Amino acid sequence: MSEIPLEAIGGWLKDEDSRLDRTFRRLGDIPTDTLNREYIAYFEDYRHRYFNDRLLPGQGVEEILQALRQHGGTPRRWIDLSAGVTTLFWSIGVNRPDAVCACDLVPEALHVLAAFKAGSELPQCYRDALAITGKSESEFNRTRSMHWDFHVMDCLKPWTSPTERSGYDLITAIGCFGLARGPKDYEEAFAAAAKQLAPGGRLIGVDWIRSQTFIEKEGHDNSYLSSALTARCAWRAALTLLEASPVAIADDPYYDSLIVWAYGRGE
Ligand SMILES: C[S@@+](CC[C@H](N)C(=O)[O-])C[C@H]1O[C@@H](n2cnc3c(N)ncnc32)[C@H](O)[C@@H]1O
Numbered sequence: 001m002s003e004i005p006l007e008a009i010g011g012w013l014k015d016e017d018s019r020l021d022r023t024f025r026r027l028g029d030i031p032t033d034t035l036n037r038e039y040i041a042y043f044e045d046y047r048h049r050y051f052n053d054r055l056l057p058g059q060g061v062e063e064i065l066q067a068l069r070q071h072g073g074t075p076r077r078w079i080d081l082s083a084g085v086t087t088l089f090w091s092i093g094v095n096r097p098d099a100v101c102a103c104d105l106v107p108e109a110l111h112v113l114a115a116f117k118a119g120s121e122l123p124q125c126y127r128d129a130l131a132i133t134g135k136s137e138s139e140f141n142r143t144r145s146m147h148w149d150f151h152v153m154d155c156l157k158p159w160t161s162p163t164e165r166s167g168y169d170l171i172t173a174i175g176c177f178g179l180a181r182g183p184k185d186y187e188e189a190f191a192a193a194a195k196q197l198a199p200g201g202r203l204i205g206v207d208w209i210r211s212q213t214f215i216e217k218e219g220h221d222n223s224y225l226s227s228a229l230t231a232r233c234a235w236r237a238a239l240t241l242l243e244a245s246p247v248a249i250a251d252d253p254y255y256d257s258l259i260v261w262a263y264g265r266g267e
Contacts, residue, residue: 012084012179013039013106020105022157027110027150039108047085047112055128060247060258064174064206065133068093071202071242071262075170079103081155081193082176085113090174091143092129097170101149101161110150117144156180156189160196167198173205183224187233194237197265203239204262205230214254230261239263 013020055061068090072078076098080087083102091100104110122137130140153159155176171193180186193203207225215221227244234241242262249255 012082013042021152022105022154024159024162025107025152027107027114027152030107030152032111035108035111039106040112043085043106043109043112047116051086051089051125052123053125055125055132058250059252060206060249060260061129062132063245063247063258063260064090065093065129067204067243067245067260067262068172069095069133071204071264072170072172073200073202075168075202077101077164077168077198078170078172079161079164079168079196081171081173082179083113084109084175085116086174087113087148088117088144089126089129090172092126092133092135092140094143094170094172096139097143097146099149100143100146101151101163103151103153103155105152105154107152110152114148114150117148155193156185158188158192158195164196167201168196169198169201171197171201171203173203175206175208177205178207178222178225179220180222183229186224186229187236190230190233191237194233194239194263194265197239199265200267201265202242202262203234203264204260206261207259208255209257209259211252211254211256217254225259227259227261230259234263237263239265 072094074095078094078097079101081103083104087102102110102113130137149163156179173193177186177189180189197203209225210222240263242264244261246257246259248257
């Protein structure tokens with residue numbers, strides 16, 4: 001059963017026996033009063049805990065924003081897989097997208113994201129990220145005020161999008177594939193995303209390597225993650241390496257490091 005962790009550390013509801021509804025839905029088609037209040041509170045807590053205060057250096061955020069800027073191009077169509085509540089934050093690294101789609105298995109996560117996007121709150125870490133990337137607030141607001149699609153779907157299984165037939169120029173998977181139970185499921189999720197890339201498109205992802213403490217605390221062991229695994233997936237999907245950077249995380253009891261990677265499809 002999906003349990004709500006007491007502390008919003010992992011940023012997800014672990015769903016080992018797959019109780020959550022995995023059918024594709026648009027967030028706007030789900031009546032708000034049917035959403036789970038406790039799940040909403042969990043994702044609000046996660047957003048406040050990690051994406052509210054000042055930006056902490058040495059946690060990998062600079063490298064992720066840089067990878068998005070350097071390899072993300074100027075996407076006509078951007079889809080963010082396992083978006084959680086954070087797509088607007090990562091949008092700071094993405095150069096002038098024309099269309100944005102945020103996807104997550106849990107509608108409550110997208111509900112929190114959509115409400116935050118619709119508001120005008122600009123937390124300190126957003127201001128810090130704007131300063132780091134040199135992006136202007138008006139440029140940020142351009143992306144914020146655009147219409148976005150919010151899709152409830154399982155991003156670890158083969159997927160298609162009813163709103164996009166010709167593929168995405170940019171697919172981001174930030175903290176997504178590492179939620180897979182093991183390397184086979186990781187490979188399946190990677191292949192599913194790679195299949196949706198338009199010619200010349202970019203797939204950019206981040207895999208967080210958990211500490212032993214966190215593995216034991218939450219019970220999700222993704223120590224199978226490695227640059228070699230991602231490289232194997234990319235090779236199978238005929239994608240070209242743009243970047244694969246391991247980044248050490250200082251002083252975090254739950255995460256030891258992360259891998260920031262970017263791959264591209266040929267024209
Ligand atoms: C670790 S958070 C990462 C969120 C965000 N990308 C970020 O950078 O903060 C993981 C997110 O994946 C979502 N999730 C978990 N399993 C999923 C699945 N099978 N398909 C899509 N999203 C999933 C969770 O609901 C959660 O919002």
